[in-house]
Amino acid sequence: MAGNSDPLTPRAKLAVTAGKAVAAASRAAGRGSGSVIGGRVALKLDPDLLARLAQNLDVVLVSATNGKTTTTRLIAEALRAAGPVVSNALGANMPAGITSALAGSSDARYGVIEVDEKYLAGVARDTDPKCIALLNLSRDQLDRAAETRMLAENWREGLAGSKAVVVANADDPLVVWAASSSPNVIWVAAGQMWKDDAWSCPSCGGVMQRPGDDWYCGECGFRRPTPSWALSGDHVLDPHGSAWPIHLQLPGRANKANAASSAAVAAVFGVPPQVALERMYQVQAVAGRYDVVQFMERDLRLLLAKNPAGWLETFSLIDPPPTPVILSVNARSADGTDTSWLWDVDYTRLTGHPILVIGDRKLDLAVRLEVANQHFQVCENLDQAVQMAPPGRIEVIANYTAFQDLRRRVGN
CATH class of the missing domain: 3.90.190.20 (Mur ligase, C-terminal domain)
Incomplete structure:
Protein backbone atom coordinates (compact mmCIF):
# COMPACT_ATOMS: atom_id res chain seq x y z
CA MET A 1 0.00 0.00 0.00
CA ALA A 2 1.10 3.56 -0.64
CA GLY A 3 3.50 4.93 1.95
CA ASN A 4 6.43 7.29 2.22
CA SER A 5 9.21 4.98 3.41
CA ASP A 6 11.87 4.22 0.80
CA PRO A 7 11.49 0.51 0.00
CA LEU A 8 14.72 0.25 -1.98
CA THR A 9 17.85 -1.26 -0.45
CA PRO A 10 21.26 -0.08 -1.68
CA ARG A 11 21.42 -3.20 -3.85
CA ALA A 12 18.01 -2.43 -5.36
CA LYS A 13 19.06 1.17 -6.09
CA LEU A 14 22.20 -0.10 -7.82
CA ALA A 15 20.08 -2.52 -9.87
CA VAL A 16 17.71 0.29 -10.94
CA THR A 17 20.62 2.58 -11.91
CA ALA A 18 22.37 -0.17 -13.87
CA GLY A 19 19.15 -1.15 -15.63
CA LYS A 20 18.49 2.46 -16.70
CA ALA A 21 22.07 2.82 -17.97
CA VAL A 22 21.79 -0.33 -20.07
CA ALA A 23 18.39 0.73 -21.40
CA ALA A 24 19.78 4.16 -22.39
CA ALA A 25 22.73 2.50 -24.16
CA SER A 26 20.33 0.20 -26.03
CA ARG A 27 18.19 3.17 -27.13
CA ALA A 28 21.28 5.09 -28.24
CA ALA A 29 22.31 2.10 -30.35
CA GLY A 30 18.90 2.15 -32.06
CA ARG A 31 17.77 -1.19 -30.63
CA GLY A 32 14.33 -0.16 -29.43
CA SER A 33 13.18 1.25 -26.08
CA GLY A 34 15.70 -0.77 -24.05
CA SER A 35 13.09 -1.57 -21.41
CA VAL A 36 13.45 -5.34 -21.66
CA ILE A 37 17.25 -5.51 -21.61
CA GLY A 38 17.36 -2.89 -18.83
CA GLY A 39 14.87 -4.89 -16.77
CA ARG A 40 16.80 -8.12 -17.29
CA VAL A 41 20.03 -6.55 -16.04
CA ALA A 42 18.26 -5.02 -13.03
CA LEU A 43 16.64 -8.35 -12.07
CA LYS A 44 19.99 -10.14 -12.39
CA LEU A 45 21.47 -7.73 -9.86
CA ASP A 46 18.46 -7.92 -7.53
CA PRO A 47 16.03 -10.82 -8.17
CA ASP A 48 13.55 -9.28 -5.67
CA LEU A 49 13.49 -5.90 -7.40
CA LEU A 50 9.99 -6.21 -8.89
CA ALA A 51 8.49 -6.94 -5.46
CA ARG A 52 10.42 -4.02 -3.90
CA LEU A 53 9.31 -1.57 -6.59
CA ALA A 54 5.66 -2.65 -6.24
CA GLN A 55 5.40 -2.54 -2.47
CA ASN A 56 4.53 1.18 -2.26
CA LEU A 57 1.99 0.99 -5.08
CA ASP A 58 -1.64 -0.02 -5.39
CA VAL A 59 -1.22 -2.41 -8.32
CA VAL A 60 -3.65 -3.44 -11.06
CA LEU A 61 -2.65 -6.35 -13.29
CA VAL A 62 -4.32 -6.75 -16.71
CA SER A 63 -4.06 -10.06 -18.56
CA ALA A 64 -5.75 -11.57 -21.61
CA THR A 65 -4.99 -12.86 -25.08
CA ASN A 66 -6.61 -9.82 -26.72
CA GLY A 67 -7.10 -6.25 -25.55
CA LYS A 68 -4.68 -6.07 -22.64
CA THR A 69 -2.54 -3.20 -23.98
CA THR A 70 -5.59 -1.05 -24.75
CA THR A 71 -7.34 -1.90 -21.47
CA THR A 72 -4.16 -1.09 -19.52
CA ARG A 73 -4.15 2.35 -21.16
CA LEU A 74 -7.84 2.94 -20.41
CA ILE A 75 -7.44 1.93 -16.73
CA ALA A 76 -4.33 4.09 -16.37
CA GLU A 77 -6.21 7.13 -17.72
CA ALA A 78 -9.16 6.46 -15.41
CA LEU A 79 -7.00 6.07 -12.29
CA ARG A 80 -5.11 9.30 -12.98
CA ALA A 81 -8.28 10.93 -11.63
CA ALA A 82 -7.22 9.57 -8.21
CA GLY A 83 -3.44 10.03 -8.30
CA PRO A 84 -0.21 9.56 -10.26
CA VAL A 85 0.09 6.33 -12.27
CA VAL A 86 3.03 4.31 -13.52
CA SER A 87 2.32 1.84 -16.34
CA ASN A 88 4.09 -0.30 -18.94
CA ALA A 89 2.25 1.61 -21.65
CA LEU A 90 4.45 0.30 -24.49
CA GLY A 91 3.36 -3.27 -23.83
CA ALA A 92 6.63 -4.82 -22.53
CA ASN A 93 4.60 -7.26 -20.44
CA MET A 94 7.02 -9.89 -19.08
CA PRO A 95 8.84 -9.47 -15.75
CA ALA A 96 11.84 -7.60 -17.22
CA GLY A 97 9.70 -5.04 -19.04
CA ILE A 98 7.40 -4.61 -16.03
CA THR A 99 10.40 -4.06 -13.72
CA SER A 100 11.75 -1.39 -16.10
CA ALA A 101 8.40 0.41 -16.15
CA LEU A 102 8.06 0.50 -12.35
CA ALA A 103 11.68 1.61 -11.95
CA GLY A 104 10.89 4.65 -14.09
CA SER A 105 8.64 6.31 -11.53
CA SER A 106 9.23 7.05 -7.87
CA ASP A 107 6.18 9.21 -7.07
CA ALA A 108 3.35 7.04 -8.45
CA ARG A 109 0.49 5.88 -6.28
CA TYR A 110 -0.92 3.32 -8.73
CA GLY A 111 0.82 0.74 -10.90
CA VAL A 112 -1.28 -0.34 -13.90
CA ILE A 113 0.54 -3.31 -15.39
CA GLU A 114 -0.15 -5.36 -18.52
CA VAL A 115 1.02 -8.95 -17.99
CA ASP A 116 1.62 -11.70 -20.55
CA GLU A 117 -0.83 -14.54 -19.84
CA LYS A 118 1.94 -17.04 -19.11
CA TYR A 119 3.53 -14.80 -16.45
CA LEU A 120 0.39 -13.69 -14.60
CA ALA A 121 0.69 -16.02 -11.60
CA GLY A 122 4.34 -15.14 -10.96
CA VAL A 123 3.88 -11.37 -11.37
CA ALA A 124 0.83 -11.52 -9.08
CA ARG A 125 2.98 -13.22 -6.42
CA ASP A 126 5.65 -10.51 -6.70
CA THR A 127 3.45 -7.42 -6.87
CA ASP A 128 0.64 -8.24 -4.40
CA PRO A 129 -2.00 -6.58 -6.64
CA LYS A 130 -5.11 -4.92 -5.26
CA CYS A 131 -6.98 -5.76 -8.48
CA ILE A 132 -6.54 -8.17 -11.43
CA ALA A 133 -8.49 -7.74 -14.69
CA LEU A 134 -9.00 -10.87 -16.83
CA LEU A 135 -10.53 -10.22 -20.26
CA ASN A 136 -10.34 -13.38 -22.39
CA LEU A 137 -8.32 -16.45 -23.34
CA SER A 138 -8.01 -17.65 -26.94
CA ARG A 139 -5.54 -19.48 -29.16
CA ASP A 140 -2.37 -17.52 -29.90
CA GLN A 141 1.25 -18.30 -30.83
CA LEU A 142 0.49 -21.96 -31.44
CA ASP A 143 4.11 -23.08 -31.55
CA ARG A 144 4.87 -22.10 -27.98
CA ALA A 145 1.83 -21.01 -25.98
CA ALA A 146 0.16 -23.63 -23.85
CA GLU A 147 -3.23 -24.82 -25.02
CA THR A 148 -5.82 -22.34 -23.74
CA ARG A 149 -7.28 -24.61 -21.07
CA MET A 150 -3.78 -25.17 -19.67
CA LEU A 151 -3.33 -21.39 -19.45
CA ALA A 152 -6.68 -21.15 -17.66
CA GLU A 153 -5.54 -23.84 -15.23
CA ASN A 154 -2.32 -21.91 -14.61
CA TRP A 155 -4.39 -18.81 -13.80
CA ARG A 156 -6.79 -20.79 -11.61
CA GLU A 157 -3.97 -22.25 -9.51
CA GLY A 158 -2.04 -18.97 -9.38
CA LEU A 159 -5.06 -16.92 -8.27
CA ALA A 160 -6.44 -19.39 -5.72
CA GLY A 161 -6.76 -17.57 -2.42
CA SER A 162 -5.46 -14.28 -3.86
CA LYS A 163 -6.42 -11.20 -1.84
CA ALA A 164 -6.87 -9.23 -5.07
CA VAL A 165 -10.27 -8.18 -6.35
CA VAL A 166 -10.55 -10.04 -9.67
CA VAL A 167 -12.54 -8.23 -12.39
CA ALA A 168 -13.37 -10.96 -14.92
CA ASN A 169 -15.33 -11.37 -18.15
CA ALA A 170 -18.45 -13.44 -17.39
CA ASP A 171 -18.92 -14.25 -21.10
CA ASP A 172 -15.69 -16.26 -21.49
CA PRO A 173 -16.04 -19.72 -19.88
CA LEU A 174 -12.25 -20.17 -19.66
CA VAL A 175 -11.86 -16.86 -17.80
CA VAL A 176 -14.78 -17.70 -15.49
CA TRP A 177 -13.30 -21.09 -14.64
CA ALA A 178 -9.87 -19.51 -14.02
CA ALA A 179 -11.26 -16.69 -11.86
CA SER A 180 -13.62 -18.91 -9.85
CA SER A 181 -10.79 -19.99 -7.53
CA SER A 182 -10.58 -16.40 -6.24
CA PRO A 183 -12.61 -15.42 -3.18
CA ASN A 184 -13.44 -11.91 -4.48
CA VAL A 185 -14.62 -11.66 -8.10
CA ILE A 186 -16.53 -8.89 -9.87
CA TRP A 187 -18.15 -10.25 -13.04
CA VAL A 188 -18.45 -8.06 -16.15
CA ALA A 189 -20.63 -8.94 -19.16
CA ALA A 190 -18.09 -7.82 -21.74
CA GLY A 191 -19.18 -10.19 -24.53
CA GLN A 192 -17.29 -12.80 -26.53
CA MET A 193 -17.30 -12.69 -30.32
CA TRP A 194 -14.77 -15.53 -30.80
CA LYS A 195 -16.18 -18.70 -29.23
CA ASP A 196 -14.11 -21.45 -30.85
CA ASP A 197 -11.88 -21.97 -27.82
CA ALA A 198 -14.78 -22.49 -25.44
CA TRP A 199 -17.06 -25.18 -26.84
CA SER A 200 -16.02 -27.76 -24.25
CA CYS A 201 -16.44 -27.23 -20.52
CA PRO A 202 -13.11 -26.31 -18.88
CA SER A 203 -14.31 -27.92 -15.65
CA CYS A 204 -15.37 -31.37 -16.88
CA GLY A 205 -14.82 -31.51 -20.66
CA GLY A 206 -18.55 -31.73 -21.42
CA VAL A 207 -20.15 -29.90 -24.35
CA MET A 208 -20.98 -26.27 -23.60
CA GLN A 209 -24.56 -25.18 -24.30
CA ARG A 210 -24.87 -21.62 -25.63
CA PRO A 211 -28.48 -20.38 -25.76
CA GLY A 212 -28.36 -16.69 -26.77
CA ASP A 213 -25.76 -14.82 -24.73
CA ASP A 214 -25.88 -17.40 -21.95
CA TRP A 215 -23.70 -20.51 -21.56
CA TYR A 216 -23.63 -23.55 -19.31
CA CYS A 217 -22.35 -27.11 -19.21
CA GLY A 218 -25.17 -29.65 -19.51
CA GLU A 219 -23.08 -32.27 -17.73
CA CYS A 220 -21.55 -30.68 -14.61
CA GLY A 221 -23.66 -27.54 -14.20
CA PHE A 222 -20.76 -25.08 -14.60
CA ARG A 223 -22.46 -21.92 -15.84
CA ARG A 224 -22.18 -18.23 -16.62
CA PRO A 225 -22.18 -16.19 -13.41
CA THR A 226 -24.52 -13.25 -12.99
CA PRO A 227 -22.59 -10.09 -13.93
CA SER A 228 -22.73 -6.95 -11.82
CA TRP A 229 -21.33 -4.74 -14.62
CA ALA A 230 -22.32 -5.03 -18.29
CA LEU A 231 -21.66 -3.57 -21.69
CA SER A 232 -25.03 -2.65 -23.21
CA GLY A 233 -24.74 -1.04 -26.63
CA ASP A 234 -22.95 2.28 -26.11
CA HIS A 235 -23.36 2.24 -22.32
CA VAL A 236 -21.84 0.63 -19.26
CA LEU A 237 -24.38 -0.63 -16.74
CA ASP A 238 -23.03 -0.40 -13.18
CA PRO A 239 -24.08 -2.62 -10.23
CA HIS A 240 -26.85 -0.14 -9.33
CA GLY A 241 -28.40 -0.41 -12.80
CA SER A 242 -27.28 3.08 -13.87
CA ALA A 243 -26.28 3.40 -17.54
CA TRP A 244 -23.16 5.48 -18.29
CA PRO A 245 -22.42 6.54 -21.89
CA ILE A 246 -19.16 5.35 -23.42
CA HIS A 247 -17.39 8.02 -25.49
CA LEU A 248 -14.21 6.66 -27.02
CA GLN A 249 -11.96 7.77 -29.84
CA LEU A 250 -10.99 4.10 -30.24
CA PRO A 251 -13.24 2.20 -32.67
CA GLY A 252 -15.26 -0.98 -32.37
CA ARG A 253 -17.27 -3.12 -29.97
CA ALA A 254 -14.15 -4.72 -28.49
CA ASN A 255 -12.94 -1.36 -27.18
CA LYS A 256 -16.34 -0.63 -25.62
CA ALA A 257 -15.97 -3.98 -23.84
CA ASN A 258 -12.48 -2.95 -22.71
CA ALA A 259 -13.97 0.31 -21.40
CA ALA A 260 -16.65 -1.59 -19.43
CA SER A 261 -14.02 -3.75 -17.72
CA SER A 262 -11.87 -0.66 -17.11
CA ALA A 263 -14.79 1.18 -15.47
CA ALA A 264 -15.31 -1.80 -13.13
CA VAL A 265 -11.61 -1.71 -12.19
CA ALA A 266 -11.66 2.05 -11.63
CA ALA A 267 -14.62 1.65 -9.27
CA VAL A 268 -12.54 -0.71 -7.09
CA PHE A 269 -10.27 2.30 -6.48
CA GLY A 270 -13.15 4.69 -5.83
CA VAL A 271 -13.21 6.39 -9.24
CA PRO A 272 -16.88 6.75 -10.31
CA PRO A 273 -17.92 5.41 -13.76
CA GLN A 274 -18.74 8.86 -15.16
CA VAL A 275 -15.28 10.20 -14.27
CA ALA A 276 -13.51 7.03 -15.45
CA LEU A 277 -15.32 6.95 -18.81
CA GLU A 278 -14.79 10.67 -19.45
CA ARG A 279 -11.05 10.23 -18.92
CA MET A 280 -10.90 7.25 -21.29
CA TYR A 281 -11.91 9.59 -24.11
CA GLN A 282 -8.36 11.00 -24.02
CA VAL A 283 -6.95 7.78 -25.52
CA GLN A 284 -6.68 8.25 -29.29
CA ALA A 285 -4.30 5.45 -30.23
CA VAL A 286 -2.42 2.74 -28.33
CA ALA A 287 1.18 2.11 -29.39
CA GLY A 288 0.24 3.09 -32.96
CA ARG A 289 -2.94 0.97 -33.12
CA TYR A 290 -5.90 2.74 -34.73
CA ASP A 291 -3.68 5.63 -35.88
Missing part, protein backbone atom coordinates in the same frame (compact mmCIF):
# COMPACT_ATOMS: atom_id res chain seq x y z
CA VAL A 292 -4.56 7.14 -39.24
CA VAL A 293 -1.32 8.13 -41.00
CA GLN A 294 -0.49 9.86 -44.28
CA PHE A 295 1.71 7.76 -46.56
CA MET A 296 2.28 8.25 -50.30
CA GLU A 297 -0.55 10.82 -50.31
CA ARG A 298 -3.02 8.27 -48.92
CA ASP A 299 -4.72 7.87 -45.53
CA LEU A 300 -3.84 4.54 -43.92
CA ARG A 301 -5.47 3.30 -40.72
CA LEU A 302 -3.17 0.92 -38.86
CA LEU A 303 -4.87 -2.01 -37.12
CA LEU A 304 -3.16 -4.75 -35.11
CA ALA A 305 -4.60 -8.29 -35.11
CA LYS A 306 -2.47 -11.14 -33.78
CA ASN A 307 -4.75 -14.18 -33.67
CA PRO A 308 -8.18 -15.40 -34.86
CA ALA A 309 -10.09 -13.60 -32.09
CA GLY A 310 -8.30 -10.33 -32.90
CA TRP A 311 -8.85 -10.62 -36.66
CA LEU A 312 -12.56 -11.29 -36.13
CA GLU A 313 -12.97 -8.15 -33.98
CA THR A 314 -10.90 -6.08 -36.44
CA PHE A 315 -12.98 -7.15 -39.46
CA SER A 316 -16.05 -5.88 -37.61
CA LEU A 317 -14.72 -2.31 -37.38
CA ILE A 318 -13.25 -1.65 -40.83
CA ASP A 319 -15.04 0.70 -43.22
CA PRO A 320 -17.55 -1.05 -45.53
CA PRO A 321 -16.68 -2.25 -49.07
CA PRO A 322 -15.20 -1.16 -51.42
CA THR A 323 -12.65 0.18 -48.89
CA PRO A 324 -9.27 -1.34 -49.84
CA VAL A 325 -7.65 -3.58 -47.23
CA ILE A 326 -3.94 -4.42 -46.93
CA LEU A 327 -3.18 -7.59 -44.93
CA SER A 328 0.33 -8.24 -43.63
CA VAL A 329 1.43 -11.40 -41.81
CA ASN A 330 4.86 -12.36 -40.46
CA ALA A 331 5.83 -15.48 -38.50
CA ARG A 332 8.91 -14.34 -36.62
CA SER A 333 9.76 -15.38 -33.08
CA ALA A 334 7.61 -12.67 -31.45
CA ASP A 335 4.60 -13.67 -33.59
CA GLY A 336 4.91 -17.41 -33.18
CA THR A 337 6.31 -19.27 -36.20
CA ASP A 338 3.22 -21.45 -36.78
CA THR A 339 0.77 -19.80 -39.23
CA SER A 340 -1.88 -22.55 -39.13
CA TRP A 341 -4.08 -20.13 -37.15
CA LEU A 342 -4.78 -18.34 -40.44
CA TRP A 343 -7.17 -21.19 -41.27
CA ASP A 344 -9.30 -20.35 -38.20
CA VAL A 345 -10.06 -16.82 -39.47
CA ASP A 346 -13.26 -16.24 -41.45
CA TYR A 347 -11.98 -14.25 -44.44
CA THR A 348 -15.39 -14.29 -46.16
CA ARG A 349 -16.06 -11.19 -44.03
CA LEU A 350 -13.76 -9.33 -46.46
CA THR A 351 -15.93 -10.10 -49.51
CA GLY A 352 -16.29 -6.95 -51.62
CA HIS A 353 -13.07 -5.35 -50.34
CA PRO A 354 -10.09 -5.08 -52.70
CA ILE A 355 -7.43 -7.05 -50.77
CA LEU A 356 -3.66 -6.59 -51.06
CA VAL A 357 -1.35 -9.05 -49.32
CA ILE A 358 2.18 -8.37 -48.02
CA GLY A 359 4.50 -9.61 -45.25
CA ASP A 360 6.98 -12.44 -44.75
CA ARG A 361 4.24 -15.06 -44.98
CA LYS A 362 2.16 -13.45 -47.71
CA LEU A 363 2.01 -16.75 -49.64
CA ASP A 364 0.56 -18.62 -46.62
CA LEU A 365 -2.13 -15.94 -46.42
CA ALA A 366 -2.69 -16.02 -50.19
CA VAL A 367 -3.46 -19.75 -50.11
CA ARG A 368 -5.96 -19.17 -47.29
CA LEU A 369 -7.67 -16.32 -49.17
CA GLU A 370 -7.81 -18.45 -52.34
CA VAL A 371 -9.68 -21.17 -50.44
CA ALA A 372 -12.06 -18.52 -49.05
CA ASN A 373 -12.83 -17.38 -52.64
CA GLN A 374 -11.51 -13.87 -52.01
CA HIS A 375 -10.09 -11.64 -54.76
CA PHE A 376 -6.63 -10.41 -53.80
CA GLN A 377 -3.26 -9.31 -55.13
CA VAL A 378 0.09 -10.32 -53.65
CA CYS A 379 2.51 -7.37 -53.43
CA GLU A 380 6.21 -7.09 -52.65
CA ASN A 381 5.89 -4.43 -49.95
CA LEU A 382 3.71 -1.69 -48.48
CA ASP A 383 4.72 0.87 -51.11
CA GLN A 384 3.59 -1.37 -53.96
CA ALA A 385 0.36 -2.30 -52.15
CA VAL A 386 -0.54 1.37 -51.61
CA GLN A 387 0.18 2.15 -55.29
CA MET A 388 -2.09 -0.69 -56.41
CA ALA A 389 -4.94 0.08 -53.99
CA PRO A 390 -8.08 1.71 -55.43
CA PRO A 391 -8.98 5.20 -54.16
CA GLY A 392 -10.12 5.93 -50.60
CA ARG A 393 -8.80 5.42 -47.10
CA ILE A 394 -6.91 2.13 -46.75
CA GLU A 395 -7.39 -0.23 -43.81
CA VAL A 396 -4.09 -1.95 -42.96
CA ILE A 397 -4.34 -5.05 -40.74
CA ALA A 398 -1.13 -6.67 -39.54
CA ASN A 399 0.07 -9.11 -36.91
CA TYR A 400 2.67 -8.17 -34.30
CA THR A 401 6.06 -7.82 -36.05
CA ALA A 402 4.38 -6.95 -39.36
CA PHE A 403 2.72 -4.06 -37.53
CA GLN A 404 6.09 -2.86 -36.19
CA ASP A 405 7.52 -3.04 -39.75
CA LEU A 406 4.62 -0.94 -41.03
CA ARG A 407 5.06 1.70 -38.32
CA ARG A 408 8.74 2.05 -39.19
CA ARG A 409 7.96 2.36 -42.89
CA VAL A 410 5.31 5.06 -42.45
CA GLY A 411 7.37 6.89 -39.83
CA ASN A 412 4.80 6.38 -37.05
